Each structure stands twice: as structure tokens, then as C-alpha cells.
Amino acid sequence: MQIAEQERIASPTFVLAWVVSFLQFVVFYALVTTMALYAVRQFAASEAGAGLASSSFVIGATLARIVTGHVVDRFGRRRVLLVALAVVVVSCALYLPASSLPALIVVRMLHGAAYAFASTAVMAAAQSAIPASRRAEGTGILALGTTLATAIGPALGLFLVGSAGYGWLFWTTLGVTVASLLLALALGEHPAAAPAPTPDPAPAGVDHGEALTPGEEGASEVPVEHPAPAVGFRLRSVLHPAVVPIAGFMLIVGLAYSGVITYLDAYSVDRGLTAGAGFFFLAYAAAMLLMRLTLGTVQDRRGDDVVVYPALVCFLAALLLLATATQDWQVVVAGxxxxxxxxxxxxxxQAIAVNAVPAHQLGAGISTLMLFADVGLGLGPVALGGLVAAAGYGAMYAVLAAALVVGCVYYFAVHGRKHGRNGTAAAR
Known part of the structure; x- marks a missing residue:
């Protein structure tokens, strides 16, 4: 009975972390879909200025990722999460008095940096609450928050702007961030549970959920977090060597996805496919929601390759379909x-990255993965802009499809060839 309790995913820590993460993503998507047009309408920004107003969030987040892992592991997840969410609240409040484009860009960068700390800390907290044998399944459930936010955030932002104006958008996002801060205060404050045996030591580089298993007298259902000993800032705190290979793969994947989220709107107008583009992210969220609950279990039991390779094929098909689409339904299918x-x-x-690091380095592992993904998402539009201007959207999506093929070969070389057949349960 005790073992079954330890193996469950829906612990109070995980549920609270899931909700906090979901609310932060809702705010992110609600603002990112409306900020460029807001800059144009409010400050008469140029196209470049409007793009910077939107992407400055990612710039701030990417710069912060350099130190988020070290800070989270050094000072503790809960402490960093609360401070970061407090800064997020301040950032959201500053959208209201921002009276110029430079001021808006500074607020966006501050918000992005605080978001980077908060997302790293809350994901580390959630990952620490997932049993090692169900790592991919739990990570998939955690990702459902992002999936729902992908559909809810943009819809909420556009609805508020269209029906009530930008002021109501900023007040609503401020209220959501305050709610997430209040919920985060409850993390780690649950009553104690009966102590359980300490698990056997795990091999280096494999997280067996040590931080989650109550093993000492006075331990609670929520893990007692012990921040890492005080050490100097090192390169390993920024780029965890065990995660860099899979993070490099996600940089390529992020580059490919940046062409979707950045240029889908303009692409749909250029080709007269705006109706299809309107349902793109709804189809995206629905498809992921249907499959995410089962794919995590499959990855745990049958290995990473069984999930990663079909996903690469699906994404490759989506990019090729966008490159050649002439009808709205094709854009929806691509979504x-x-x-x-x-x-x-x-x-x-993320499940692969978390399993590659010990429990006390979860922050460094997660921040390494997200740093590379952010670089791909943030720098991709800059590199792709010239390609779009020279060759058009179809050629851009075709080139991204080719890049994804390179990413598939890279994944096989750095992970799939040796470790791709091992799932979390098998590794344990």
C-alpha cells in the first residue's frame, strides 16, 4: 500500500505545480498573440518594432536561462518560484502604465526573465514529485497544461481585446498571476505523512525520485527540499553536460516550430487560408490532448524511440503540408x-533530460533543455525572415522540413542509437 502511494503521480505537490504552470502559460499565450498589434495601435510601432515588442519576452527569458538552473538548484525550487512569481506580478502590473514602446519592451523583457525562473522552478518541483518509473507519463500530464494554454490563452487574449480592450487584458493577466502566486504559497506546506523506507541509491545520472520519497523521520508527503551546498557559478550550472545532447536536438526542433508560430498568420493571409489558420492551434491542442495521456506510458515502458520517431514523422508531414497547402482543411490537418x-x-x-540528471540538479537539467529550445524559438524568426523575403513561405517550410530530417539523424546519433530503446521503467 505504501509503495502504491509512492508511485502515484497526482500528489499535492504535482497538482499545485501543474496549476501554477498552466496559469503562467495562459498569461504567456494571451499576451504573445496580442502584443505586436498592441504596439502598432498604441505606439504606432513599425513592423520591426512590433516584432521586437512581442519577441523581447523570449529575449529576456533566454538571457535568464543562463543562470536559472544554478539559482534554482542553489537556493531551492520553492523559494525561487515565489520570488520569481512576485516579479511576474509586478511585471504584469507594469503593462498598464507603460507609456512608450521602449518602456513596453523593457517590461516584456523583465516579464520574460521572471517567467524563465518561475517556469524552471515549477517544472523542477513537479518533476521531483513524479515517480521515476512513471517519468514520461507524468511529464506528459504536466505538458497537458501547456496544451490547454495553447488553446485557451490566445482565445482569451483575442476575446478580451476584441470585446473590452487592452486594459481589461492587462488586468485579467495580472489577476491570473496573482492567483498563481497564492497557489504557489501552498507548495510544501502539507501535513506530514508516515515515514517510508529510504530507496536504494541510484546510479549516477538517473533520478529515481529520491527527493520525493519520504525517508527520514518527520518527512512529509511533499518532499523536504534541501538546496545544494554553496558552490561557485560554473559552466555545468548553465549547460548540464548530460542534457546538452538532447537539448541540441530540441534546438533544431524549436527552430522548425518557430517558423510555424511566427509566420503562420502572415502565411495564411498570403495564401488566402485564414479560415484554416484560425483552427490550427485548436487542432494542435486537441490532437496533443488525445494522445498525451497514453504516449507517456508508452515511453516509460517501451522506450524513447517509440515516441520520438513517430512524432518526428508527424511534424515533418505538418511542415511539408504547410509548404504545399492550397486549402483550409490542409492547414487544420497540419495543426x-x-x-x-x-x-x-x-x-x-524533458523526460529524457530529467532522467539524465540526479535529483539535486533538476534545475540545471531543465534549464539546459529550455535554454536550447528558447534559442531555437527566439533566433529562428531572425534567420527565417530573409528566407521568406527571398523565396516565400512554401520554400521556408520546405527548408524547415529538411532541417527536421537533420534533427532526426542527430537524435539517432546522440541518443536513439544507444539509449532510445530504454524507457524509464526499464532504466529503473
Missing amino acids: ALSGLGYGTLMPAA
Whole structure:
């Protein structure tokens, strides 16, 4: 009975972390879909200025990722999460008085940096609450929050702007961030549970959920977190060597996805496929939601390759379909395929990354993965802009499909060839 209790995913820590993460993603998507047009309408920004107003969030987040892992592991997940969420609340409040484009860009960068710390800390907290034998399954459930936010966030932002104006959008996102901060205060404050035996030591580089298993007198159902000893800032704190290979794979995948989220709107207008583009992310979220609960279990039991390779094929098909689409339904199908593709690859890679590091280095492992993914998402549009201008959207998506093939070969070389057949349960 005690073992079954330890193996459950839906612990109070995990549930609270899931909700906090979901609320942060809702705010992110609600603002990112409306910020460029807001900059144009409010400050008469140029196209470049509007793009910077939107992407400055990612710039701030990417710069912060350099130190988030070290800070989270050094000072503790809960402490960093609370401070970061407090800064997020301040950032959201500053959208209201921001009276110029430079001020808006500074607020966006501050929000992005605080979000990077909060997301790393909350994901580390959630991952620490997932039993090692159900790592991919739990990571998939955690990713469902992102999936739902992908559909709810943009819809909420566009609805508020269209019906009530930007002021209501900023007040609503501020309220959501305050709610997430209040919920985060409850993390780690649950009553004590009966102590359980301490698990056997795990081999280096494999997280067996030590931080979650109550093993000492006075331990609670929520793990007692012990911040890492005070050590100097090192390169390993920024780029955990065990995670860099899979993170490099996600940089390529993120580059491919950046062409979707950045240029889908303009692409649909250029080809007269705006109706299909309107349902793209709804199809994305629906497809991922249907498959995510089962794919994590499959990855745990049958290995990473069984999930990663089909996801790559789906994402490749989505990019090729976008490159050649002439009808709205093709864009909708591409959205569903993107959900099965990119929407599956990110949580699958996160499970691989978490299993590659010990429990006390979860922050460094997660921040390494997200740093590389952010670089791909953030720098991709800059590199692709010239390609779109020179050759058009069809050629851009074709080139991204080719890049994804390179990513597949890279994944095989760095992970699939030796470790791809081992699932979490098998590793344990």
C-alpha cells in the first residue's frame, strides 16, 4: 500500500505545480498573440518594432536561462518560484502604465526573465514529485497544461481585446498571476505523512525520485527540499553536460516550430487560408490532448524511440503540408500533425533530460533543455525572415522540413542509437 502511494503521480505537490504552470502559460499565450498589434495601435510601432515588442519576452527569458538552473538548484525550487512569481506580478502590473514602446519592451523583457525562473522552478518541483518509473507519463500530464494554454490563452487574449480592450487584458493577466502566486504559497506546506523506507541509491545520472520519497523521520508527503551546498557559478550550472545532447536536438526542433508560430498568420493571409489558420492551434491542442495521456506510458515502458520517431514523422508531414497547402482543411490537418509532432517531442525530451540528471540538479537539467529550445524559438524568426523575403513561405517550410530530417539523424546519433530503446521503467 505504501509503495502504491509512492508511485502515484497526482500528489499535492504535482497538482499545485501543474496549476501554477498552466496559469503562467495562459498569461504567456494571451499576451504573445496580442502584443505586436498592441504596439502598432498604441505606439504606432513599425513592423520591426512590433516584432521586437512581442519577441523581447523570449529575449529576456533566454538571457535568464543562463543562470536559472544554478539559482534554482542553489537556493531551492520553492523559494525561487515565489520570488520569481512576485516579479511576474509586478511585471504584469507594469503593462498598464507603460507609456512608450521602449518602456513596453523593457517590461516584456523583465516579464520574460521572471517567467524563465518561475517556469524552471515549477517544472523542477513537479518533476521531483513524479515517480521515476512513471517519468514520461507524468511529464506528459504536466505538458497537458501547456496544451490547454495553447488553446485557451490566445482565445482569451483575442476575446478580451476584441470585446473590452487592452486594459481589461492587462488586468485579467495580472489577476491570473496573482492567483498563481497564492497557489504557489501552498507548495510544501502539507501535513506530514508516515515515514517510508529510504530507496536504494541510484546510479549516477538517473533520478529515481529520491527527493520525493519520504525517508527520514518527520518527512512529509511533499518532499523536504534541501538546496545544494554553496558552490561557485560554473559552466555545468548553465549547460548540464548530460542534457546538452538532447537539448541540441530540441534546438533544431524549436527552430522548425518557430517558423510555424511566427509566420503562420502572415502565411495564411498570403495564401488566402485564414479560415484554416484560425483552427490550427485548436487542432494542435486537441490532437496533443488525445494522445498525451497514453504516449507517456508508452515511453516509460517501451522506450524513447517509440515516441520520438513517430512524432518526428508527424511534424515533418505538418511542415511539408504547410509548404504545399492550397486549402483550409490542409492547414487544420497540419495543426493536428504539429500537435502530435512538436507537442509530443517537447515533453518526451524533458523526460529524457530529467532522467539524465540526479535529483539535486533538476534545475540545471531543465534549464539546459529550455535554454536550447528558447534559442531555437527566439533566433529562428531572425534567420527565417530573409528566407521568406527571398523565396516565400512554401520554400521556408520546405527548408524547415529538411532541417527536421537533420534533427532526426542527430537524435539517432546522440541518443536513439544507444539509449532510445530504454524507457524509464526499464532504466529503473
